[in-house]
Amino acid sequence: MAIGIHMHAGALCLVLLSSVQVTALDCNFLKVQQQRFNLQSLKLWKERSAKFPSACLKELTAFSFPSDILEISESRLAMIAVYEILHGFLNILRRDLLGTGLEVTQRKRFLQMLHAQTEVIERCLEERKVTLRGAKGRKTVLRLKRYFQRIITFIREKERGTCIWESLQLEIRTSFTYIDILTKRMNS
Known part of the structure; x- marks a missing residue:
């Protein structure tokens, strides 16, 4: 019995250690992961x-996506912008204000993917101690928040409809093109 407990505890430790390594790798390969x-x-x-x-x-x-955001060349600002865009669409789709045309499984899968990716970017922003220092960072976030508003x-003003x-959908597809542009400017 004691051997079984130790084996389970050992296995649990291996899982925990590997998850810490994966977390560290997430930020090292953030650009590749985001492109995927x-x-x-x-x-x-x-x-x-x-x-x-x-x-x-x-x-x-x-x-009116704020096009000047696509001119961002600084890696930290690109990462912040990608996070804000993903987070904005996550909030809209999570609320399901439209009764979206997505099948339940597609919607759930996409929301899970969006949520997971925003968490990874948020964790990397924290790990790299990226903040909104300076007017550029605050301006970027504010402009994106206005866009999503x-x-x-x-x-809300329109009734639900096709x-x-x-x-x-068109806006989301276009925004993922913008996200791709910004992702290329992020450091690995």
């Missing part, structure tokens, strides 16, 4: 929607 996540996400959203319905063109809204306001969902 971007590709998976784009694939999911492309599978979800075919062609933008012509009936929805009049509902199409420009949410425009999206939330649009969703066209609203189509607009959001």
Whole structure:
């Protein structure tokens, strides 16, 4: 009996030690991991929607992504921007304000992926002691928060419908292209 307990305790220690190593590796390979996540996400959203319905063109809204964010060249600001974008979409999709057209399993899988990736980036930001020091960092976050507020306001003002969902899907796909641009500027 005592041998069995020690074997289980030993196995538990190995699992805990390997999870600490994986956590450390997450930040060392954050850029690669984020690029893989971007590709998976784009694939999911492309599978979800075919062609933008012509009936929805009049509902199409420009949410005005703050394009100056794409000019970020500093690694820490790129990481902060990627985190804010992922976190913003996580908040929108978690609320399911639209009664999204995603199947339950797709929605759950994507939310899990988004949540996991935001946690990894948040942990790496903390580990690397990245803060919002300086006006650029605060301005970046503020501009992205306003962008997501425009999206939330649009969703709340409109009734649930296919066209609203189509607009959001288009915005998400476009934003993952922006995330990819910013990810390339992050240090490994």
